[in-house]
Every structure is written in C-alpha cells, then in structure tokens.
Amino acid sequence: MYRAGLSSRLTRCQEREREPGMGRAPCCAKVGLHRGPWTPREDSLLVDYIQAHGEGHWRSLPKKAGLLRCGKSCRLRWMNYLRPDIKRGNITPDEDDLIVRLHSLLGNRWSLIAGRLPGRTDNEIKNYWNTHLSKKLLTSQDTHPTHRSPANKKRKTTTKSTKESTKKSKHNNKKSPNKASVEATERPKVHLPKAIRVTASFSLPRNDSFDCNTAISWSSSQGGLLDREVAHVPWSGETGGVFGFFIGDPQDRGRHEFSNGQNDDNTTSAHHLERPSEDEPAKDQNGTLDKLYEEYLQLLRTEDDLVQLDTFAESLLM
C-alpha cells in the first residue's frame, strides 16, 4: 500500500549513521531495508520470532528474525497490527463515547486513551478521532458557538511547516477547494497541553479493563467536550476503585448524572464532583484516591485557578 517514493527519503537512522563514539553500540546498517506495507511473509517472521523470544530489543530483532526492516518498523507493526490481543472491527458506540470523554480529559494522548480501551491501539484511536470524532466535535461546536476555541498545542515546530506546505499543495492540487480542505485549515485542534507529572503513587496499568457500562454517562451524539470541560471518567483498574469528576457548564452537563445532589440549582457552583460512593468504596489500600479527592477539593476552593484543575485532572491518569 505504501508509496514507492518513500524509499527515496533518507531515514533518520540513515542520517544518523556514524562512527561509534561514546554511548551504546552503533546503529545497525540501514541500507537496503524494506519499507512500506508488510508482506504476509514478513508478518509471519515477526510473529514467529516474538512468540519464541518475546517483545523488546527492537533494534536487534529484525536481524535475528531475518527481517529487512528497521526495528522501529517492526515494533510499530507488532504493536498496531500483529499483537494477539488487538481487537479488530468497528469502534462500538460505547468505545466511541469513552474516547470522546477520555480525550476531553487527556487531550491527544492517544496511548493513554488506548490504555483505557483494551484491544485498541493508540494509532487506531488517533485515526478514529481524526476521521470521525473531530468532525463530530466540530459539528457540535457549530451548534454551540459559545464554546471557546482551545489553544492549539503544537508539539513540534521544526521543519514540518516547509515540508507540510509542499506536500499540502500537492494534496490540494488533487482535491478541489471544498469543504474538506476548508475544514483542514479552519478545523480547530481540540486538545490540552501536556500535563505536569505529579507524584501520586497510583498508576493505571495499560490494558486493564475498563468498565464501559459504568463509564457511559451521556451520549456522544450530544456533542463532544471542549476545553475546560472535564468529563466524569470512572475506571476500574487493578484497585477496582471508581473515581471521577466533572468540570464544566452545569447547564450543559449537570443533568447528565453528574450532580451529586448538592448542586441541584446548577448555579452556585461551576463544578460538580462525584466521590466514590459508599457502595463502591475506593479499594486503594493506601487511600490514594481519597488523597487525590482531597487534593481536588483543595483546588476547587481556589476556584479561580482553573488551569490547576486541568493539570490535576490530567495528572491523575499519568
């Protein structure tokens, strides 16, 4: 599937090839490596090797497995396609909803989001977001013009722009100046800046199961969450604890199960908070969730600093 023209590009590894100095052993020779779509034979070589020797050591893997691929390519192929626990097929409405909500909480941190969706890869979710959900979100934004446009976060600002402009112009020659291309230039990127890591001693193991039944609180058809809105995102990880919160316009969201009964007037506070109920106590033995909850309450008390809340919310899932 992949274009032949790619092979003319110099890979970063090739650029890097140099004499070994300090540090690790030198990079393997990258000359004559295959690129583009994987053949069934390559797939089978990779699967066989990993089944026999396990994952990891991607750099040396291709040579040992008899593959003419760079390690990075092998890793990507395995992670996104060949892993036995990959779930194939369409994203379900529940997953769709969960992605929207996790994205509102985490921004474009696809690997984290994927970690909440067993069997789904970050690449798959990223693609799904870009092709389906961002449009949905855009539509909802049109119907809610008061939503603020979130600040764009550009992770890198390097040579991309020149490269991009060249390629885009090529792409745009192919396409007429239609809705899609207009969208491409005007579509807001909806994601949050990277969170600051906090030293909370609890973690969410990747690929643990997420109870979608409890997670769904409103339909994504009601529109995505934007910017400041932080979804109630319960999870069930190793601890089995459930914890979540909601920040946003209560008039928009308050009716969606988030009220804990203390803000029924929907006016006194901009924030709703749902604490782990007595029926479902957080089972974290160190009381970490309680600590986080208390920390969150502290932040609520200094309500004007919403940035802190965002940061806090994100740090929870790091």
Place this chain on the structure above:
DNA sequence: AATTTTTCCAACCGCGGATAA
C-alpha cells in the same frame, strides 16, 4: 461506465525522555 472527489488508515517521520556506555 468512467471520472473525480472524499474518506480511511497503515506506516512513516521526528521529537523527547530514558538509559547505556
């Protein structure tokens, strides 16, 4: 039926953090 346009998604690139030497 043929052509053009749009959508989808696998695979690539480059960056940054972690780590080995």
Place this chain on the structure above:
DNA sequence: GTTATCCGCGGTTGGAAAAAT
C-alpha cells in the same frame, strides 16, 4: 558528566477504497 542510542509517542502522509458526480 557527557554523549549516543533506544524506545515510545504524537503528528502527518499518501495510496487504496468508497462515494459522489
């Protein structure tokens, strides 16, 4: 302490397939 490499991540690309004309 410094440097080079590994690894994982997010952004982007462009060919194939589907839809529209």
